[in-house]
Amino acid sequence: MWFNKLNINIAKTHLFAKKKQTIVASLGVTFGIAMFVLMISVMTGVNKILEETQLASTPHVRIYRDISNDRPSLLSQILGTEDWAVVHHQKPKDEPLNLRNGLLIARSLEADPRVLGVSPQLTSQVFFNYGPAQLSGILTGVDIEKEDLLYNVKGKVKSGSIEALLSSNDGILMGQGLANKMNVKSGDKVTVTTPRGDIVLLRVVGTFAMGIGQIDNVRCYANISTVQKVMQKDTRYITDIHVKLKELNQSLTAATEWQSRYGYRAEDWETANATILVSFTIRNMMTGVVVVTLLVVAGFGIYNIMNMTVYDKMKDIAILKATGFEGRDIIGVFISQAAFIGMMGAFAGMLIGLFLSYLVSRAPFDGGEFLSIDHFPVNFDVRFYVFGLVFGVLTTILAGYFPAKKASKIDPVSILRG
Amino acid sequence: MEKVLEAKKLNKFFNDPAPFQVLKDITFDVNKGEFLSIVGKSGCGKSTLLYLLSTMDTEYDGELYMAGTKLTGQSQNDLARFRSKHLGFVFQFHFLLPEFTVLQNVMIPALKLGERSKEEIEVKAIEKLKLLGMDEYAMKRSSKLSGGQQQRVAIARALINDPTIIMGDEPTGNLDKKNSELVFRIFKDLAEEFKQTIITVTHDPDFAEKSDRVIEMSDGQIIKGL
Structure with a gap:
């Protein structure tokens, strides 16, 4: 009854008779929605890239042996009492920092249904000798295929390949930052000093960049066996187990x-x-505040426009009522108009938002040492566009409904009398 | 004679800017097929009375019956339906929908009533326009017409649903002598041939004189023509 053909035809005639006004009204919606789409795309894009790069190189759970002091002192062991013998600054016992049965633990973790991937590894502080200078670095012994499953190493390799690492027994995959500092390329050999003072010669088979300076400037990947050999440990010696879960929030x-x-x-x-x-x-909260503010501003803008559109037609409303149109016909006429303006405006806003987001995503942006990005990060999420469209159309319809409802109740005479 | 309109003790007050009684105990009947003119000086309440009779102004005391129906106290929507079927209006200042063509303006009330097909309504609308000599402008935007032309289109629109009662607020106010004659002729024919009732408010003494009955008002009361 609200949307019969006649009412829709009247709405259509109104819209097309004053094209300029219709376009201006739609533009009000368009800008609101375009700005919303642009802002939320850019803000969540930045948030996402920061989260991703920071989480990409972090295990969800890391299992390692902590250095601990909670053992009875030698003195109290001999005296058989802890009451009065106090030992200050007790040093930790000289024991290896490895996980006993580490590979077994890794295998049993892999059977856990919550687990996405497990990477047993051992790390050692090393010095890279580069002429007279010594650069400190971390040598991480991994099963590179398992590590790849956790951190997508393959996608971060800048030169060489992870297969080359698998097939060599003295190969290392060097962080890009470190490689740049030392001016080495794939195929070059580097001299490495271990904490025990041994010197070994290793071959760079590739370079990688995680996008985080802290890692790219210090880390080198090698096979577990290579690092065990460098550290002169047995083949079961591992120090860390990194675990990636299917659900991030299960980590605790x-x-x-x-x-x-x-x-x-x-x-x-x-x-x-x-x-x-x-x-x-905090960033997510800020994004929320900005988005809500934008939507509120856009919503009020749309409301004002629709209010004007309806009040502009007061005389016509009076005529229609005088010639037998009921209140709900009037509401139908203006809701049809609002729906059209809303759909046109919101759709155009979506397209403009997409276009602007695209432009921003092509804008060069130097992430510097910390982030390896060369363009602004923009999140092209379909949900934003759907939300923008739905919000634009619904707000416009509501913004049209309220003044139309008010107008539908008015006595036509109060307008016709002038 | 069959009564088509009955007004009983209509009272109307304006509260703005100061309390003021515009209509005082107006009581009168109108018969079917009667051509009635309401005359009086400016501010005597004749337009206000017409708007009460038109059912568009619902804030009054008293009772109003039309075509056998009590209209006092009915909802806005019921009144709208009643207007659609039984009443036709010609306003003081033409009041066409400016975005629509002349033909559409005439057709809209009939489309709203929905008792005929669109084709029938179109034929009928052209017929009514022809009656007023406006058929050649049928496809023009109504905002492009002169005041007198718009007035005639508005009369055609008032006739489209063959209403029981046609009400006019200065229906010839914007028309020259020739067109005034024409409109008067049409109203007269409608009343005599089709037994449609005409109620007009007018300042034109010639127009009033020639109608069947004249009601003269002063200070919110009927002083002549009961």
Whole structure:
């Protein structure tokens, strides 16, 4: 009844008779929605890239042996009492930092249904000798295929390949930043000094860039066996197990569980990255505030425009009512108009938003040392566009409904009398 | 004679800017097929009375019956339906929908009533326009017409649903002598041949004189013509 053919035809005639006014009204919607789409795309794009690069190189759970001091002092052992013998500054025992049965633990973790991937590894501080200078670095022994499953190493390789690493027994995959500093390329040999003072010669088979300076400037990947050999350890010696879960938010419960089961420290990513987490929360909050503000402003703009559109037609409303149109016909006429303006405006806004987002995404942006990006990060999420469209159309219809409802109740005489 | 309109003790007050009684106990009947003119000085309340009779102004005391229906107290929507079927209006200042063509303006009330097909309505609308000598302008935007032409289109529109009562607020106010004659002729024919009732408010003494009955008002009361 509201939207019979006659009412829609009247709405259509109104819209097309004053094309300029219709376009101006639609533009009001368009700009609101375009700005919304652009802002949310850019803001979430930035948030996402920061989150991704920071999380990409962080294990969800890391299992390692913590250095601990909680052992009875030699003195109290001999005296058989702890009451009065106090030993200050007790040093930790000289024991290897490896995980006993580490490979077995890794295998049992792989069977856990929550787990996406497990990468047992051992790390060692090393010095790279570069002429007279010594650069400190970290040599990480991994099963590169498992590591790839966790951190997508393959996608971060800049030269060489991870296969080349697998097939060599003295190869290393060097962080791009470190390689640049040392001016080495794939195929070059580097001299490495271990913490024990041994000197070994390793071959660079490739370089990688995680996009995070902290990693790219220090880390080198090698096969587990290579690092074990460098450190002169046996073939079961590993120091860390990195675990990636299917669901990020399960990390705390999983970590607690594994810590008590295996007896080693299991650290979840939230504990390890508390500061990053806080910055995520604040950024997401800011995004929310900005988006809500934008929508409120856009909403009021749309409301004003529709209000004007309806009040502009007061005389026509009176005539229609005088010639037998009911209140709901009037509402039908203006809701049809509002729906058209809303759809046209919101759709155009979506397209303009997409176009502007595209432009921004092509704008050169130097992420510097910290982020390896060369353009502005923009998040092209379909949901934003759908939301923008729905919001634009619904707001416009509501903004048309209220003044139309008011107008539909008015006595036509009060207008016709002039 | 069959009564087509009955007004009983209509009272109307304006509260703005100061309380003021515009209509005082107006009581009168109109018969079917009667051509009635309401005359009086400016501000005597004759336009206000017409708007009450038109059912568009619902804030009054008293009772109003038309075509056997009590209209006092009915909802806006019911009144709209009643207007659609039984009433036709010609306003003081033409009041066409400016965005529509002349033909569309005439057709809209009939399309709203929805008792005939679109084709029938179109034929009928052309017929009514022809009656007023406006058929050649049928496809023109109504905002492109002169005041007198718009007035005639508005009369055609008032006739489209063959209403029981046609009401006019200065229907010849914008017309020259020749066209005034024409409109008067049409109203007269409608009343005599088709037994449609005409109620007009007018300042034109010639027009009033020639109608069947004249009601003269002063200070919100009928002083002559009861």
